[in-house]
Amino acid sequence: MTAGQEVRYRIRGGRRLDGTVFIQGAKNAVLPMIGASLMASEGRTVLRNVPIIEDVRRAVELAQALGAKAELHEAERTLVIDASTLSSPVLPAEIAARFRGSFLFVPALLHRLGEAVIEGVGGCNLGSRNLDFHYNGFKRMGATVTEQMAGDDGVIHIKAGDLRGGTLYCDTPSHTGTENLIMAAALAHGTTLIKNAALEPEVLDNIAFLQAMGAKISGGGTGFITVEGVDGLRAVEHTVMPDRIDAGVFVMAAAITGGELNLVGAALEHLGVAGDKLEQMGVEFHQQGAVLHVRRDRPLRPINVITDEYPGFATDLQSPIMAVSCFADGPSYIYERIFDGRFKLADELRKMGADIEVNGNRAKVLGATPLRGAEVEAHDLRCGSALVLAGLAAEGETTITSAYYLDRGHAHTAERLSQAGADIEREVG
Ligand SMILES: CC(=O)N[C@H]1[C@@H](OP(=O)(O)OP(=O)(O)OC[C@H]2O[C@@H](n3ccc(=O)[nH]c3=O)[C@H](O)[C@@H]2O)O[C@H](CO)[C@@H](O)[C@@H]1O
Numbered sequence: 227m228t229a230g231q232e233v234r235y236r237i238r239g240g241r242r243l244d245g246t247v248f249i250q251g252a253k254n255a256v257l258p259m260i261g262a263s264l265m266a267s268e269g270r271t272v273l274r275n276v277p278i279i280e281d282v283r284r285a286v287e288l289a290q291a292l293g294a295k296a297e298l299h300e301a302e303r304t305l306v307i308d309a310s311t312l313s314s315p316v317l318p319a320e321i322a323a324r325f326r327g328s329f330l331f332v333p334a335l336l337h338r339l340g341e342a343v344i345e346g347v348g349g350c351n352l353g354s355r356n357l358d359f360h361y362n363g364f365k366r367m368g369a370t371v372t373e374q375m376a377g378d379d380g381v382i383h384i385k386a387g388d389l390r391g392g393t394l395y396c397d398t399p400s401h402t403g404t405e406n407l408i409m410a411a412a413l414a415h416g417t418t419l420i421k422n423a424a425l426e427p428e429v430l431d432n433i434a435f436l437q438a439m440g441a442k443i444s445g446g447g448t449g450f451i452t453v454e455g456v457d458g459l460r461a462v463e464h465t466v467m468p469d470r471i472d473a474g475v476f477v478m479a480a481a482i483t484g485g486e487l488n489l490v491g492a493a494l495e496h497l498g499v500a501g502d503k504l505e506q507m508g509v510e511f512h513q514q515g516a517v518l519h520v521r522r523d524r525p526l527r528p529i530n531v532i533t534d535e536y537p538g539f540a541t542d543l544q545s546p547i548m549a550v551s552c553f554a555d556g557p558s559y560i561y562e563r564i565f566d567g568r569f570k571l572a573d574e575l576r577k578m579g580a581d582i583e584v585n586g587n588r589a590k591v592l593g594a595t596p597l598r599g600a601e602v603e604a605h606d607l608r609c610g611s612a613l614v615l616a617g618l619a620a621e622g623e624t625t626i627t628s629a630y631y632l633d634r635g636h637a638h639t640a641e642r643l644s645q646a647g648a649d650i651e652r653e654v655g
Pocket residue numbers: 253254257326327354355356357358359360398399400401402403541542564565
C-alpha cells in the first residue's frame with residue numbers, strides 16, 4: 227500500500243456475527259517498543275504478536291530511514307530490529323507525519339545520536355494535539371528545544387546535551403508523554419520521578435519491555451514512576467500485549483449485530499469502564515481464560531459515556547460506541563473529554579440516517595434509528611472503525627472511503643469480520 231492509494235471498505239449489512247476472532251497485538255504498545263528498541267546499541271530485538279497495521283509499516287520504514295535494520299515478517303507477526311547502525315537523527319516528514327507514534331523515536335535519537343530533528347509528527351487529526359509535556363520534560367532533563375521555519379513548516383531540533391534525571395510531570399496523564407519521559411530517563415544520569423504518569427496497560431507493557439532491556443523503573447500503574455538511569459540497554463525478545471481497542475471494536479461488532487463472538491486474547495479487565503457501559507447496554511461477557519466470550523441477544527439500552535484516561539472510558543472507543551448507540555432504544559449522551567475533533571463521525575452517521583445532535587464536545591444520539599447503507603468517509607482511525615460497525619448493522623451497502631485511517635490501527639479487518647459471517651471487502655486503488 228503506497229501513499230496516495232485510496233482504500234475503501236464495502237459492507238453489505240444485516241448479518242449476525244458468530245464465530246471466533248483473534249485479537250491483534252496492541253498498536254499503542256508496539257509503537258513505543260519500536261522506539262525503545264532503537265536504544266539498544268547492539269544485538270537484535272525480536273517483537274512478537276506485532277499487529278500488521280499501516281502504523282507498524284510506517285514505523286519500520288522510519289527505523290530504516292534512521293539507519294537501523296528492521297525486518298517485518300508479516301506471516302509470523304514478528305519484527306526483528308538491529309539498531310547498531312542507527313545513524314540519522316532526522317525524522318523525515320514524508321514518513322513521520324503519517325503516524326503519531328513517530329514521536330516515540332525521539333528518546334532513542336537523543337541518547338544514541340545526541341539530537342533529534344523533527345520535520346513532522348502525524349497521527350489522527352483529532353483537533354489540538356500538543357506535545358508540550360514531552361518538550362518540557364526533555365528540557366527539564368537538560369535538552370534544548372528550538373524551532374526553525376522551513377517554508378510553511380516548523381522543524382524542531384532537540385539537542386540532548388547530557389541528559390540528567392529530575393522531577394518531571396504531565397499536566398494530564400499523557401499516554402505517549404509518559405512513555406517518552408520514561409525512555410528519556412532510562413539512560414539519563416541519576417534518578418527521575420514522573421508525576422501524574424499514565425496508567426494505560428500499554429504503558430505498563432512498555433515498562434515491562436524496558437525492564438527486560440535492563441532499565442530500572444518502578445511505580446508503573448500508580449501515577450508516580452521512578453526511573454534510575456543505567457549505562458546501557460540490551461536487545462531482548464518480547465510478546466506485544468493484545469489490543470484492547472481492537473477487542474472493544476469486536477465486542478461492539480457482536481453487540482451491534484445481535485451476535486456472539488469468542489475473542490481470543492481479549493481481556494475484559496482491559497476494557498475498563500467501557501466493559502461496564504457495554505454490559506449496561508445489554509452485552510453479556512464471560513471471560514474464559516484468555517478468551518472473552520461476548521453475546522447480545524436482548525434489545526440495546528441507551529447509555530451515558532464520559533471519556534477519560536484509563537481505566538475510564540477510552541476515547542478510542544468513543545466513536546465505535548456512538549455507532550452502537552444509534553441502535554439503542556432511547557437517547558444516549560456522549561461527552562468527549564480528551565480530543566476536541568472526534569465528532570466528524572456524527573456527520574457521516576447522519577448520511578446513514580442517524581439522529582445525532584452535537585454541541586461542542588457533547589453529543590446526544592437519538593436511538594433507535596434504522597441505519598441504511600451510504601457512501602461515508604473515515605476522517606480518522608476510530609471514525610473508520612465506527613463506520614464499519616454502522617455498516618455491519620445498516621440495511622444495504624455502505625462504502626467507506628479514506629479507509630487508510632482504519633488500516634492505520636486495525637489488521638485484517640475484512641478477513642476477520644468475514645470469518646465471523648460479515649459481508650465485507652477491502653478495495654485498493
Ligand atoms: C500512539 C498512541 O499511544 N496513541 C494514543 C495516545 O495518544 P497520545 O499519547 O497522543 O494522547 P495523550 O494521552 O498524550 O493526549 C491526551 C490529551 O492530552 C493532551 N496533551 C498531550 C500531550 C501534551 O504534551 N500536551 C497535551 O496537552 C492532548 O492534546 C489530549 O487532549 O493516547 C490517546 C488517548 O488515550 C489515544 O487516543 C491514542 O490512541
